Amino acid sequence: MYRIAVIPGDGTGPEQVREGLKVLAAIAKKFDFAYETVEFDYGGERFLKTGEVLPPDAVDELKTFDAIYLGAIGHPDVKPGILEKGILLTLRFALDQYVNLRPVKLFPGVECPLKGKGPEDIDFVVVRENTEGLYTGSGGFLKKGTPDEVAIQTSINTRKGVERCIRFAFEYCRKRNKAKKVTLCGKTNVLTYAFNLWERVFHEVGQEYPDIERDYAHVDAICMWMVKNPEWFDVIVTDNMFGDIITDLGAMIQGGMGIAAGGNINPEGVSMFEPIGGSAPKYTGKNVINPLAAVMSMAMLLEHLGENAASQAVEEAVKLACANNLKSMAAGRMGYSTSEVGDLIVGYLGG
Numbered sequence: 001m002y003r004i005a006v007i008p009g010d011g012t013g014p015e016q017v018r019e020g021l022k023v024l025a026a027i028a029k030k031f032d033f034a035y036e037t038v039e040f041d042y043g044g045e046r047f048l049k050t051g052e053v054l055p056p057d058a059v060d061e062l063k064t065f066d067a068i069y070l071g072a073i074g075h076p077d078v079k080p081g082i083l084e085k086g087i088l089l090t091l092r093f094a095l096d097q098y099v100n101l102r103p104v105k106l107f108p109g110v111e112c113p114l115k116g117k118g119p120e121d122i123d124f125v126v127v128r129e130n131t132e133g134l135y136t137g138s139g140g141f142l143k144k145g146t147p148d149e150v151a152i153q154t155s156i157n158t159r160k161g162v163e164r165c166i167r168f169a170f171e172y173c174r175k176r177n178k179a180k181k182v183t184l185c186g187k188t189n190v191l192t193y194a195f196n197l198w199e200r201v202f203h204e205v206g207q208e209y210p211d212i213e214r215d216y217a218h219v220d221a222i223c224m225w226m227v228k229n230p231e232w233f234d235v236i237v238t239d240n241m242f243g244d245i246i247t248d249l250g251a252m253i254q255g256g257m258g259i260a261a262g263g264n265i266n267p268e269g270v271s272m273f274e275p276i277g278g279s280a281p282k283y284t285g286k287n288v289i290n291p292l293a294a295v296m297s298m299a300m301l302l303e304h305l306g307e308n309a310a311s312q313a314v315e316e317a318v319k320l321a322c323a324n325n326l327k328s329m330a331a332g333r334m335g336y337s338t339s340e341v342g343d344l345i346v347g348y349l350g351g
């Protein structure tokens, strides 16, 4: 019996999560496993009502689950940063989800903005460090609001944090068994402390994986190659900030935010799966948002639980819907409503 915590969150999050849970119900029946879900109301509405981002026992309670399924965090009436830091980043950090795993995979039938590139060219995974770097909130102001103001934001890179992330990337690459190549994405020519550490650890750990090729590219060049030659990549490993930026680019080349999924992974603890797009508040309640990113996050969640066949079946169903049905991945232009897309997937699963 799997126990799954569900945080629908803000904006279109609940609509997306609803379809993901519909798919979960269908796949559990098909593959004959039992689960229960417990819903948590964390998000903007709760914050506006109670003034609290997360209750004090939230982290301890979430730790008791097998996985967390998240919709989206971000509310138009709440100042940017409060919910993102208070909920999303707090959970990633407190649950020590040290890898943000973001597959960039173009499915057949999905429109790609890159001329001449198809599904055979776009299939890689970004392993983003998820608990350190510029995201730790380390820094501060001096003489705030004066002409002499100083603002400092420090990138934290620990030997332990870098090593466990890089090791995850090599292990994941071995399991993927595709091009057997890990590319370190850094900026060794300018960030000569942080990426010196990354580079040393990369080669040190990489020596334990003689079957895997080691490759390096600066982050700016990675952006160029992701557009020009995405077929070069198998697994990309990088820090938190660079990973944030290049995975939005990755989402675009795989067909847009409507299809891009991710997992915040703690291999020894509880992991949290979410569509990588935001809450898209302008589409809230309109039944037009694309739920496939949430459905693919559910596929990642299933794989994480060890339900590999179920995960694979969900992915195949999404591929069929992309190839045969959806006109576009964009909200309001799919040719189907949000709930109809969920129904399509359930249909392909034989439900």
Ligand code: IPM
Pocket: 084, 085, 088, 089, 244, 276
């Ligand atoms: C993401 C988002 C978050 C991040 C924001 C909402 C804090 O952009 O998951 O990529 O920067 O990590």
Ligand code: MN
Pocket: 244, 245, 248
């Ligand atoms: Mn982002």
